[in-house]
Structures are given as C-alpha cells and as structure tokens.
Amino acid sequence: MSNSSRLNLVQRPRRIRRTEALRRMTCETQLTVNDLIYPLFIMEGENTKVEVTSMPGSYRYTLDLLLKEVAEAHALGIPAIALFPLVAEDKKDNAGTESYNPDGLIQRTVRAIKQELPDMMIVTDVALDPFSSKGHDGIVSDDGEILNDETVEVLVKQAISHAEAGADIVAPSDMMDGRIGAIRQGLDAAGYTNVSILAYSAKYASAYYGPFRDALDSAPKFGDKKTYQMNPANAREALTEVELDIAEGADMVMVKPALAYLDIIQLVRSTTNLPVAAYNVSGEYAMIKAAGEKGWIDEKKVMLETLTSMKRAGADVILTYFAKEVALILH
Numbered sequence: 001m002s003n004s005s006r007l008n009l010v011q012r013p014r015r016i017r018r019t020e021a022l023r024r025m026t027c028e029t030q031l032t033v034n035d036l037i038y039p040l041f042i043m044e045g046e047n048t049k050v051e052v053t054s055m056p057g058s059y060r061y062t063l064d065l066l067l068k069e070v071a072e073a074h075a076l077g078i079p080a081i082a083l084f085p086l087v088a089e090d091k092k093d094n095a096g097t098e099s100y101n102p103d104g105l106i107q108r109t110v111r112a113i114k115q116e117l118p119d120m121m122i123v124t125d126v127a128l129d130p131f132s133s134k135g136h137d138g139i140v141s142d143d144g145e146i147l148n149d150e151t152v153e154v155l156v157k158q159a160i161s162h163a164e165a166g167a168d169i170v171a172p173s174d175m176m177d178g179r180i181g182a183i184r185q186g187l188d189a190a191g192y193t194n195v196s197i198l199a200y201s202a203k204y205a206s207a208y209y210g211p212f213r214d215a216l217d218s219a220p221k222f223g224d225k226k227t228y229q230m231n232p233a234n235a236r237e238a239l240t241e242v243e244l245d246i247a248e249g250a251d252m253v254m255v256k257p258a259l260a261y262l263d264i265i266q267l268v269r270s271t272t273n274l275p276v277a278a279y280n281v282s283g284e285y286a287m288i289k290a291a292g293e294k295g296w297i298d299e300k301k302v303m304l305e306t307l308t309s310m311k312r313a314g315a316d317v318i319l320t321y322f323a324k325e326v327a328l329i330l331h
C-alpha cells in the first residue's frame with residue numbers, strides 16, 4: 001500500500017483488538033461461575049427426572065436425583081441454587097397453606113441439601129403460585145381480586161418455614177406491596193437475622209415465563225398477573241419498586257426477565273449500591289435452546305453472549321438454567 005493511501009488517524013481502536021492477548025487484557029466484563037445461581041425444579045418421588053418439554057436440558061428432579069445435580073453444580077463452583085417445587089394438585093388451595101408446611105417438599109429438600117452440602121447457598125422462592133389452586137401468587141377473593149395484605153401474612157409464614165429448614169436467602173417473587181418489610185420483621189422476630197432477602201423488585205408481567213409455568217403446572221387458572229406484576233412498558237415504576245424494597249430491608253434486588261429488560265438492569269444498577277440480580281428466565285432459555293436445536297444459531301456462543309450482556313448492563317448475579325453449562329465452559 002502506498003503511503004498516500006494511508007489515513008492519517010490519531011485513534012485506531014482496532015489496535016487493541018489485534019491479538020487474543022490484547023483482547024483479553026482490554027476486556028471490560030467478565031462472566032464467572034461466581035455470578036451464577038442455578039434454578040432447579042423439585043418433585044415428589046424417587047429416582048426420577050423428567051425433562052421439561054419446553055426447556056430441553058432442564059429437568060424436574062426427585063430429591064435423591066436433585067442431590068446429585070446439586071453436588072455436580074457445587075463441584076463446578078456454582079455458589080447457589082434456587083428451588084422451585086412441583087406441588088400435587090390435591091395439596092393446592094386458595095391460601096397456599098402447603099407453602100409453609102414444615103414437612104413440605106421445599107422444606108424437606110432444603111434440609112437434605114444442607115445436610116450434604118452445607119456451603120451451597122440455597123435460595124427459596126416465596127410466592128403462592130405453585131401452591132395455589134387458582135395459579136396466582138396471592139390469595140384470590142370471591143370476586144377475583146388478589147388480596148394483598150392477607151397474602152403477605154402467608155408469605156411471612158412461608159419465608160420463616162424456609163429459614164427454619166436452613167435456607168440462606170429467601171426470594172419473594174410475588175410482587176405484593178409491603179412484603180419485604182413484613183418478611184424481614186417476621187424473620188428477625190423468629191431469630192433468623194442472618195437469612196437474607198433477595199427481592200424480586202422489578203418483576204414484569206411477562207410472556208417469557210411460559211415454559212416455567214409448564215414445568216411447575218402453575219399457570220393462572222383465570223386472568224393474568226397484571227394487577228401485581230409490572231407493565232413491560234414501564235421503567236420509572238421499577239425504580240419505585242426497588243426503592244421501596246430497599247427501604248423495607250432487601251439485601252439484594254432483582255430485575256426479571258433479563259434479556260428484554262437490560263435497560264432496567266442498567267437503571268437499577270445506577271441507583272443502588274446493593275447487589276443487583278437478573279433472572280435469565282425460562283422463555284429466554286427456551287428460545288436459545290430451540291434455535292440451537294434447529295442449527296439456526298451457535299447455541300453455546302449465543303448463551304455466553306446473552307449472559308455477558310446482562311453483566312455488562314450491571315447485573316452482579318444471574319439466575320440461569322444455563323448455569324451448569326456455563327460453569328463447564330468457564331471451568
């Protein structure tokens with residue numbers, strides 16, 4: 001090339017992308033195994049695992065097999081799991097009373113994991129939907145309203161029963177008003193001052209939860225969740241929810257879903273110094289798996305790119321069904 005055809009540039013950003021070592025050195029965002037929480041589905045029975053049809057590679061496990069899965073996750077360095085139960089239809093009622101049964105599926109599972117792997121952090125979901133005969137996160141009144149304060153009373157009992165079983169982190173995903181403060185008070189009064197609260201603060205009424213509701217058979221039996229979960233069109237309202245949850249005692253706040261809400265993750269990150277979690281939800285997982293199975297995308301690369309984007313947006317912690325796959329790659 002002749003000298004005359006050379007541009008006279010002061011900045012050539014490509015210089016720092018020239019080699020693999022330079023790219024590694026100038027990398028701004030690191031996705032690590034330490035960032036991951038692995039959500040797992042648990043069911044009654046023995047020696048069985050059933051793949052969730054809309055979530056290839058994700059299973060509902062009986063406790064014996066779940067313990068093996070958790071041990072594998074632990075060996076890979078994943079610091080935490082999040083548990084979700086499949087509850088038998090005959091145990092469901094409007095008030096979700098099974099949710100605080102001291103010998104319920106979640107409570108037994110937490111005890112069993114803590115006995116085998118005490119340093120694996122356990123996050124439990126606090127909400128009524130898997131236990132609700134109506135498939136809602138709260139108690140439903142005769143005229144179909146979701147009753148806020150009555151529901152919060154049950155959520156407090158549920159959270160205390162999880163703490164009693166050994167949960168490290170309770171994660172209210174129900175979106176009732178005032179539940180973080182009530183749960184904090186309830187935990188403290190029961191002596192569980194060290195149990196932390198991961199608040200699903202900005203949780204949207206999202207169609208991305210579809211595969212999860214298949215996994216737990218927990219879809220609403222009527223209506224939708226729009227009177228408690230947030231409108232996907234709203235951003236400022238997310239900050240109101242986050243502010244309230246922090247004022248009420250949240251230790252960590254969450255944005256959910258993650259992929260279509262990266263702007264919300266960034267906004268929340270810029271307004272709090274608490275850890276921010278993002279939930280890479282079931283529908284986000286299903287889309288990548290489905291396109292990967294068809295050979296339309298490189299599944300592993302899209303997975304890593306997607307999770308990295310969540311960290312880049314400001315998430316410290318990511319709940320993802322990909323946790324084990326990611327850990328295997330990063331190991």
Ligand code: PBG
Nearest residue numbers: 127129173208209212281282283
């Ligand atoms: C229940 C709950 C849901 C999810 C986590 N906790 C579903 C819902 O709110 O309907 C969704 C997780 C996912 O889609 O991966 N309160």
